[in-house]
Amino acid sequence: MSRFLILFGVVASSVIGAGAVAASEFEQTLIAKGSALARSVCAPCHVVSSGQPSEPLLKNPGPSFDQIANSGAVDADGLRVFLASPHADMGPHARMANPRLADYQIERLVAYIMSLRRAR
Template structure:
């Protein structure tokens, strides 16, 4: 039986949060910051103040209520429109999510 891309994405999206929860205890924000800068920093700025909206800064992403940890997990394992492919392990994804957590405003 042939599995469609949509079905494969659903399976991955459902599996990643469960695996990631197991990895969450060892997530590291400093490693996440290094990964985010390496993979995303060429387009997404780290600075709090920028004059453009797109692409959003890391701080803007971290403070966007729709960008929950589960949303980010799914995003990182799914194809990205207008972006190069991102190849992160589940542990690396948790590190980036931990880094975004440090950028949230109180």
């Protein structure tokens, strides 16, 4: 019986460890896809990464993704809501076109932006 419990513990630990690695790989893939999406869709209006090949086209660009990620008021759920909304009530000096993103695109962008958050 004790051999069974030891074997069960070893197998369970392996499975749990493999799940954590898979989740980490999944998260890294999500972040990479979010970074690529940000460079193609968001870069004309925001600085999305420090190595961005070109500056935003806007005279007054939107906040950088680093600023967004490290704002104390931003969390993943808030970003999801914001990216899914039409942004009609941002005021006369803070406008953003509705990017009309699919849910999977929102998840990618949220993962990428949140990956830019510095440890506090």
